Amino acid sequence: MQSIKILAFDVFGTVVDWHTGVMRETQALLPAIDANAFALAWRNGYVPAMAKVMSGQKPWTLIDDLHRQILDDILLDFGVSHLTEEQKIQFNKVWHRLPAWPDTVQGMLTLKQQFVLTSLSNGNIALLTHMAKNAQLPWDCILSAENFHQYKPSPATYLGVAKIFDVLPSQVLMVAAHQDDLLAAKNCGLKTAYIERPLELGHTCIKDISDNGMNDFHAKDLIDLASQLGVQLR
């Protein structure tokens, strides 16, 4: 694995714990509703919202704006009508304030010693930048679907990372907690690392984190990945 140069990370669920972050702020702002269900509904709106853009039904849209459209819909679904516009703007930025998983910062600092660490997220650049500041994520570079005007799993995103860094696709390791993301990366020639995040969807819905045998690495967390890649924190 000497040839891997760039680690490209999925972010929501892989690097940060969106369920806990969204649930906590929902509990604080809207104590009367089911915060677990609200967090899941907000996240569930995301794939269909992107699909409308990818099919050409809607023009290119930043995730901040998709998040806001979904928020407006689910506030109605949950019977919430008392938030001011300013409260909605601030609440929508909860996605900028998600907490890192406990291993994330140490894992990244370790991996950073040997590799270039970049995000490759459907989150927009501003969202990823503010998130990194809030959670102290030590990225070397922030890349986003916004760089390519295509969301993952479009090949343009995975191949775009290799192109920007002037390396072969096989010199990029895609790191994600989602098999579909990794399969799309693998189909573009990237190496892949699966990260177990059994609690990504909270405690009411434990994820299947079994090894499907399709990836180059299957790691418990980012510290385990660093260890498997032979990097130790100095």
Place this chain on the structure above:
Amino acid sequence: MQSIKILAFDVFGTVVDWHTGVMRETQALLPAIDANAFALAWRNGYVPAMAKVMSGQKPWTLIDDLHRQILDDILLDFGVSHLTEEQKIQFNKVWHRLPAWPDTVQGMLTLKQQFVLTSLSNGNIALLTHMAKNAQLPWDCILSAENFHQYKPSPATYLGVAKIFDVLPSQVLMVAAHQDDLLAAKNCGLKTAYIERPLELGHTCIKDISDNGMNDFHAKDLIDLASQLGVQLR
């Protein structure tokens, strides 16, 4: 100045000392030639090379590739014909290995406590990322002409920073050691900060660093800028 949110930095000359970096590696690799003249010639090739792209005479080109074309030209001019292709590839990456000015890292760490720090350089994303790793530049985000497929001083670059971060142009402070860069930013509605770098061109050609009265800030270095912006290192 409460409203400034984003600091966008010119990089070559403002954040890193390209003259010293290029001169040192030139001395080591090509001891027989005038390293000061070689460094100046390499950098002087840059504006005409970009002009060919901006006029449409050449397609969009990354700075890594422009640097290589200029290198090939000036190696001929300086009568150097013995370098291998691999040596030229490695030498061209001297621009990824430029040293920070002595105040840069502390200045950035101080400013980073209060503002989002992004590069806004004509250097490509990979170049800026490798440079940041080598010189330990603590960027929050790396933005480049490559994001916009336009070089500075195109308005698309300055306004692009404001658009990406969803702020007003007046909430972006352009930080540079070059008055032309700052004037173009000012014409787009950005705030501007001039940084004195009298030795940017080496000791044989001291730069005029006098205050032209056109900028919102005129600072000795990045630590002085932080002080003028009211930020102290915690």
